[in-house]
Each structure stands twice: as structure tokens, then as C-alpha cells.
Amino acid sequence: MQQTVLIIDDEPDIRELLDITISRMGLNTIAVGNVSDAIQALEAHPDINLCLTDIKLPDGSGLEIVRYIQAASICTAVAVLTAYGSTEIAVEALKAGAFDFINKPVSVEQLRNLVKSALKLGRRDTQFDGSSNxxxxxxxxxxxxxxxxxxxLSRSQAPVYISGESGSGKEVVARLIHANGPRSDAPFVPVNCGAIPSELVESEFFGHTKGSFTGAYDHKEGLFEAANGGTLFLDEVADLPLNMQVKLLRAIQEKAVRRIGSNQEIAVDVRILSATHRDLAQAVAAEHFRSDLFYRINVIEVHVPSLRDRSSDIPLLANFMLDKIGREWELSPPKLSDMALTALCEYHFPGNVRELENIIERAATLCENNTIMPDDLSLPSSPQKTKPKESTEEGITSSSHMDAAKGDMESYLATIETQIISEALEANRWNKTESAKMLGVTFRQFRYKLKKYKLDD
Structure with missing residues (x-):
């Protein structure tokens, strides 16, 4: 069955251009010039697949059409045409429920990409797809x-900011947004912004031409080109250098990139998802992150809860991980004893799901008789759970620390130090240099501690 696109623009020339371009894609078109005619067309043709509307119309705004479609629960994707540089209006439209936006003057290639992506929505089942790995x-x-x-979120092209602690599953959420959307057959390209050396960031994102700088021995496509048609996931986006943030903002707004050493712009059709374990609003307030980029990537925010805030899911997660280990090892998976399961549920998991997975894999390796006991988990002690220190009249400090340290203070202090180092590593995604800075020690001292406590694996 031929799909239908409703075109709404009060300028006859633009309306005709859109009509001709979309008709040549083998689609049926209906073209009108104002809000009232558009709503009449939507009421008369409930099978309209895509609505493409200008923002400024003689009798109102294209945002009214976006809101009408949302309120009426019509299964019609809607995209808006915005004036060049009207970022605020585009963001407002996305928040109101628009699928995507495109800037005037309209690029034929970008228009075709937008229409193709939007029409895929109608052919997808809205049931959550978590059947992959x-x-x-x-x-x-x-x-x-x-x-x-x-x-x-998967039914929109709006940029999404995924917040949450390290190890909580932010990339899992990003991958599922991609997998459940119209771009699922296109690339999902994740990039850890904090892991790219500052001098190579621009080349990694935008690519370079041969000979454009020392070491550029060949042409190279950047991450935007690699993700063309799909999704670019900017993990730890708060770690991007400020000068790169400006260039990233331009690429997102213009939907085009320019390789280093080239004067030619390359159009890219990429959905942006981003994440960080840091407080991005706080980074903006401290002027470590540009406010204009923040508002551009943070059109919609979704929060991933920490594992300690959903501790009742720990048994399900742990047993799933054990079953996965059994399949990979081609052995009967180990079982968690009741005491081990209780110990897991009482642990606070600073490293969240990633830490649970590491603990389970280590325990499965060390356990005997195919049963995991509490000692097999090697759970660090939790200084956060100890009682605060109290001062006696003589000024001597006493606390639960003293009771725990009796007879073997060195071992107890080592346990606390191990916990602190592990949390610092988790907070910095196992970046040792940043972890050393966080704890105020030299890299040499930090490396010594890693080897001492066997954390340098």
C-alpha cells in the first residue's frame, strides 16, 4: 500500500519542491498551506504516515500540529521545517513530540533521509525489543x-541524554533505544569521549585527508561518517575539550562535517545519544561544559537507576550472569548459596551492574563444589556503613573502626584502601591517571597500590 505524506507550508514554491521530491520517492502526497487545512486533512485521512510542517504558518504554528497529533494519539510521525539556526524552536518541537526537524533551505538528501527514517516507524512493532544480546x-x-x-524514545530522533552512575547500564539503554527505532539496521557507533587524546579528538570525530597533518598517511573517515544513517553514542561526553564542544555543536546543528584538511562538507544523518556519570548541569555551571551544547544534546533526559536503588533485581541479574557463564564455559553453571545471595543483596555496589558482573565471574571461577559461598564473592568491606567516629572526654577517638582493626590493623586498613581505590577506578571508568588525581596521589604511588592489592589486572 502506498504511503502518504502531508506537506504543510505557506510558501507555494517550497510546497511544490517538497511535493515533487517526495512524490519521486514513490509516495502519495497531500499539500496544504495552513494549520486549519492540515488538521482537516489529518481528520479526513487517518492513514497519513508522515506530516512535514513548517513552523511559521499564516494561522498559527507548526507546533500546534505536533501537539494535535500527540493529543489525538494519531500514529503519524511529524517532522518540522525550521529557519536556519532556529535551534530553540527545533528543540521545543522535539520536546513536544516531533520525530525530527530539518533546516531551511532544505537539502534534498537530508529530506529523503528524514522521510525514509520516519516511514520506517509505521512498519515497526511497538513492542519492546530486548531479544538481542x-x-x-x-x-x-x-x-x-x-x-x-x-x-x-526509540520512535523519535530527538537527542537523548542518559544520566546515571558508572556501571549502571547507560550504554545498554543507548543500544536499546537504537535497536527499537527505525535506525536499527544501521550502525550503532559508541565512543568514549574521555579515552581519546585531546590532540586526536577532531580527527576521530570528523576524519582527515591524506597529508593534512603529520602522521595522516591516508584518508580517514570520522565517527560521524561511520555512524551515518545510524546512531552515534557519546559516552562520557563531559570529558570533551571545550574547543571540541564548539565543533561538535556545529556538526549536530548543520548535520554535516568537514574532514581536517578538506573544504568539502559531508552531509551526515546521525542520531545523537550521550551519557556521563558526572552531573552535566553542574559542569555547565562551572563552565567546564558549554551551555548551548548541553541544551542541544539534553532535549530529553532519561535516568538509569543505580543497582543499590533496585536491590531486589540482584538475584535475577546474578542468576542470569551465572547462566551466561555456564553457556560460555559449556559447563553446568555454579549456584549461589542463600548466604551468598544475602551478602550480595546487602552490598552497596558502588560499581553497579558492571561490578556485580565482575564479582559473579570471579566467584564462579574460585568456588568449590559448583556452589558460590560468601567468601567466594570477596566482597570489599563497606566503610560507608560503619558508624561515625565519636570522641571520648579524654579526646581519644573510638569507633567501630577500632573494633574491626583489633589484632590486625594493617589488614583492616588495606581493606579500606582497596575499597577506596576500586571506587575511584569505577568513578573514572578505570582510567588510572584520573583516579590518581582524584585521590591526590602521584601516578607512581597509585600504580604501586594497584600492584600491592592485585588490582592491576
């Missing part, structure tokens, strides 16, 4: 809500 396991209310959010 990427899964979001859990039965708590926060995870159920998160899965519902993923379904809604």
Missing part, C-alpha cells in the same frame, strides 16, 4: 518505567 533485566518499578521510556 543487549538486555535490560529487572522487575522493579524503575526498570519497568525505563523500558517504557525506551519504547517512546
Amino acid at each position: 543487549t538486555r535490560l533485566l529487572g522487575e522493579t518499578a524503575s526498570i519497568v518505567t525505563l523500558r517504557e521510556q525506551i519504547i517512546k
Whole structure:
């Protein structure tokens, strides 16, 4: 069945150009010039697949059409045409429920890409797809809500900012937004912004031409080109240098990139998802992150809960991980004893799901009789759970620390130090240099501690 696109623009020349371009794609078109005619067309033709509307119309705004479609629960994707540089209006349209936007003057290639992506929505099942290797396991209310959010977000092209602690599953959420959307057959390109040396960031994102700088021995496409048609996931986006943030903002707004050493712009059709464990709003306030880029990538925010906030999911996650280990090792998976399971549920997991996975894999390796006991988990002690120090009248400090340290103070202090170092590594995604800075020690001292406590694996 031929699909239908509703075109709304009060300028006859633009309306005709859009009509001709979309008709040549083998699609049926309906073209009108104002809000009232558009709403009449939507009421008369409930099978319209895509609505492409200008923002400024004689009798109102294209945003009214976006809101009408959302309120009427019509299964029609809607995209808006905005004046060049009207970022605020585009963001407002995306928040209102628009699928995407495109700047005037309209690029024929960008228009075709937008139409193709939007029409794929109507051919996709709205049921949550977690059948691949990427899964979001859990039965708590926060995870159920998160899965519902993923379904809604996957039907939009709005930039999404994913917040949450390290190891909580932000990349899993990003992959599921991609997998459940119209770009699922195109590349998903993740990049850890904090892992790229500052002098190579621009080349990594935009590519370079042969001979454009020392070491550029050949032409190279950047991450935007690699993700063309798909999704670019900017993990730890807060770590981007300020000068790169300006260039990234331009690439997102213009939907085009220019390789280093080239004067030619390359159009790219990329959806941007971003994440960081840091407080991005705080980084903006401290002027470590540009506010204009923040508002551009943070059109919609979704939060991934920490594991300690959904501790009732720990048994489900742990057993899933053990089953996975059994399949990979081609052995009967180890079982968690009741005491080991209790110990896991009482642990605070600063490293979240990633830490749980590491603990389970280590325990499965060390356990005997195919049963994991509490000692096999090697859970660090939790200084956060100890009672605060109290001062006696003589000024001598006493606390639960003293009771725990009796007879073997060195061992107890080593346990605390190990916990602190592990948390610093988790907070900095195992970047040893940044972890050393966080703890105020030299890299040499930090490396010594890693070897001492056997954390340098």
C-alpha cells in the first residue's frame, strides 16, 4: 500500500519542491498551506504516515500540529521545517513530540533521509525489543518505567541524554533505544569521549585527508561518517575539550562535517545519544561544559537507576550472569548459596551492574563444589556503613573502626584502601591517571597500590 505524506507550508514554491521530491520517492502526497487545512486533512485521512510542517504558518504554528497529533494519539510521525539556526524552536518541537526537524533551505538528501527514517516507524512493532544480546533485566518499578521510556524514545530522533552512575547500564539503554527505532539496521557507533587524546579528538570525530597533518598517511573517515544513517553514542561526553564542544555543536546543528584538511562538507544523518556519570548541569555551571551544547544534546533526559536503588533485581541479574557463564564455559553453571545471595543483596555496589558482573565471574571461577559461598564473592568491606567516629572526654577517638582493626590493623586498613581505590577506578571508568588525581596521589604511588592489592589486572 502506498504511503502518504502531508506537506504543510505557506510558501507555494517550497510546497511544490517538497511535493515533487517526495512524490519521486514513490509516495502519495497531500499539500496544504495552513494549520486549519492540515488538521482537516489529518481528520479526513487517518492513514497519513508522515506530516512535514513548517513552523511559521499564516494561522498559527507548526507546533500546534505536533501537539494535535500527540493529543489525538494519531500514529503519524511529524517532522518540522525550521529557519536556519532556529535551534530553540527545533528543540521545543522535539520536546513536544516531533520525530525530527530539518533546516531551511532544505537539502534534498537530508529530506529523503528524514522521510525514509520516519516511514520506517509505521512498519515497526511497538513492542519492546530486548531479544538481542543487549538486555535490560529487572522487575522493579524503575526498570519497568525505563523500558517504557525506551519504547517512546526509540520512535523519535530527538537527542537523548542518559544520566546515571558508572556501571549502571547507560550504554545498554543507548543500544536499546537504537535497536527499537527505525535506525536499527544501521550502525550503532559508541565512543568514549574521555579515552581519546585531546590532540586526536577532531580527527576521530570528523576524519582527515591524506597529508593534512603529520602522521595522516591516508584518508580517514570520522565517527560521524561511520555512524551515518545510524546512531552515534557519546559516552562520557563531559570529558570533551571545550574547543571540541564548539565543533561538535556545529556538526549536530548543520548535520554535516568537514574532514581536517578538506573544504568539502559531508552531509551526515546521525542520531545523537550521550551519557556521563558526572552531573552535566553542574559542569555547565562551572563552565567546564558549554551551555548551548548541553541544551542541544539534553532535549530529553532519561535516568538509569543505580543497582543499590533496585536491590531486589540482584538475584535475577546474578542468576542470569551465572547462566551466561555456564553457556560460555559449556559447563553446568555454579549456584549461589542463600548466604551468598544475602551478602550480595546487602552490598552497596558502588560499581553497579558492571561490578556485580565482575564479582559473579570471579566467584564462579574460585568456588568449590559448583556452589558460590560468601567468601567466594570477596566482597570489599563497606566503610560507608560503619558508624561515625565519636570522641571520648579524654579526646581519644573510638569507633567501630577500632573494633574491626583489633589484632590486625594493617589488614583492616588495606581493606579500606582497596575499597577506596576500586571506587575511584569505577568513578573514572578505570582510567588510572584520573583516579590518581582524584585521590591526590602521584601516578607512581597509585600504580604501586594497584600492584600491592592485585588490582592491576
